[in-house]
Amino acid sequence: MRDNSNDKRIRLSKRKLRDSLLALMQTKKLEDITITELVAHAGLTRATFYKYYNSTDLLLREIEDDVVADLETSYLSYLEDPANQSQISASVIRLFEHVYRYTEFYKVIFNRDLPSAYLHRIVDVLKHLAYEELKHLPSSPAIDMELRANYKAFSWLGLVIAWVRGGFRFTPDYVADQFAEIKKHNQQLAAANGSQPT
Numbered sequence: 001m002r003d004n005s006n007d008k009r010i011r012l013s014k015r016k017l018r019d020s021l022l023a024l025m026q027t028k029k030l031e032d033i034t035i036t037e038l039v040a041h042a043g044l045t046r047a048t049f050y051k052y053y054n055s056t057d058l059l060l061r062e063i064e065d066d067v068v069a070d071l072e073t074s075y076l077s078y079l080e081d082p083a084n085q086s087q088i089s090a091s092v093i094r095l096f097e098h099v100y101r102y103t104e105f106y107k108v109i110f111n112r113d114l115p116s117a118y119l120h121r122i123v124d125v126l127k128h129l130a131y132e133e134l135k136h137l138p139s140s141p142a143i144d145m146e147l148r149a150n151y152k153a154f155s156w157l158g159l160v161i162a163w164v165r166g167g168f169r170f171t172p173d174y175v176a177d178q179f180a181e182i183k184k185h186n187q188q189l190a191a192a193n194g195s196q197p198t
Helices: 004-024 035-042 048-054 056-080 081-101 102-112 116-134 147-165 172-193
Strands: none
Touching: 004 035, 004 048, 004 056, 004 102, 004 147, 035 048, 056 081, 056 102, 081 102, 081 147, 081 172, 102 116, 102 147, 116 147, 147 172
């Protein structure tokens, strides 16, 4: 029979290590955080850390793996529901809810000096999600799909970075509403000028 209490201890130890790493990274670079400092902050032993990880980089990679999996699952599950197809633009709220759920991680990603690979991975996921959403929307033969997905992804990214660096002073709903209003305003301007909406 599976030992549930052991599973809970493992999850708790990993959660403490994750939370401690993200807390320390609010003020220090990843490479400057020692294992001794990390486990002291987490209230654990070095042996516990090395039972699961061999470096702080590996721990941060695991955190990012979970964040990316949650981002893709929550966003794509909304897109895959046919009932939502008529309101596809509302799916963007999932993005902002996700970022809010992982506040500490995104504060680290967008506010600290990290190896660019971490940020590039988030950007790649956003581009993939934008591409998946655009497959459900009307297209134009004059617009390259890949460039359109990049444009959409980086508009999301810009808003998210501003929101994170602003200290999350707006709710996810408000930021999503603002994104929708900006998009609607751009479409109105484009229609008035007789050009393609952005």
